Each structure stands twice: as C-alpha cells, then as structure tokens.
Amino acid sequence: MKTLKFVVVAIMALVVFTNSYGQTSSKTTVAKTESIKVSGNCGMCKDRIETAAKVEGVSKADWDKSTKMLTLVYNPAVVKSDDIQKKIAAVGHDTEKYKADAKIYSSLPGCCKYR
Numbered sequence: 001m002k003t004l005k006f007v008v009v010a011i012m013a014l015v016v017f018t019n020s021y022g023q024t025s026s027k028t029t030v031a032k033t034e035s036i037k038v039s040g041n042c043g044m045c046k047d048r049i050e051t052a053a054k055v056e057g058v059s060k061a062d063w064d065k066s067t068k069m070l071t072l073v074y075n076p077a078v079v080k081s082d083d084i085q086k087k088i089a090a091v092g093h094d095t096e097k098y099k100a101d102a103k104i105y106s107s108l109p110g111c112c113k114y115r
Contacts, residue, residue, distance in 0.1 A: 031073050038070045039094040039114045052091045
C-alpha cells in the first residue's frame with residue numbers, strides 16, 4: 001500500500017511539474033538588442049526615427065544624435081530588423097541597408113538634411 005501511495009504521489013508531482021514548465025517556457029520570448037547606424041542631425045530627426053522604429057514587436061528605440069546609432073530592443077519572432085530599417089527609410093532617414101527615397105528626403109526640414 002505504501003508503494004502504491006508513493007507511485008501516485010510521484011506521478012502527480014511529475015504531471016504538475018510538466019504542466020507548469022510547459023506554460024512558462026512557451027510564453028518566454030527572447031528580446032534581441034541591436035544597434036543600427038541611421039543618418040540624421042537634430043532632435044526632430046530623433047523623434048522621427050524613434051517613432052518610425054516603434055512598430056509592433058519593438059520595445060525600445062533610442063537614437064543617439066552624436067553617434068548616429070539607433071539602439072533597438074525587439075522581438076525577432078514578431079518583427080525583423082530589415083522591416084524596421086525600411087520603416088525608418090520610408091520617413092526620410094538612411095540606414096545601413098536602406099536609403100531614403102529622394103522625394104521623401106527632400107521634403108525633410110532643412111536642419112534634418114544630412115546628405
């Protein structure tokens with residue numbers, strides 16, 4: 001009888017552990033941090049770049065005016081770096097991989113023109 005109780009308790013413990021482990025591990029996502037060179041000059045550029053970069057899946061976008069580097073923290077299961085860079089280029093700022101369209105670039109305020 002003691003052996004049967006031990007086996008039942010061991011099986012119950014195993015089931016509880018397996019269920020709780022499966023729930024926590026499936027919801028865990030790994031955020032990726034990446035730095036990308038983005039052309040710009042001023043505070044308006046900073047606002048425009050960071051706003052364009054904050055798409056679904058991006059938890060942080062911080063552009064440094066002096067280094068011209070954008071630091072991103074994002075979920076690569078939701079969004080790709082290339083997609084973020086395309087959004088930034090679409091508002092007039094060149095990235096390492098994508099160049100802003102000339103028409104959009106020319107519509108930027110004078111202080112934002114970097115070419």
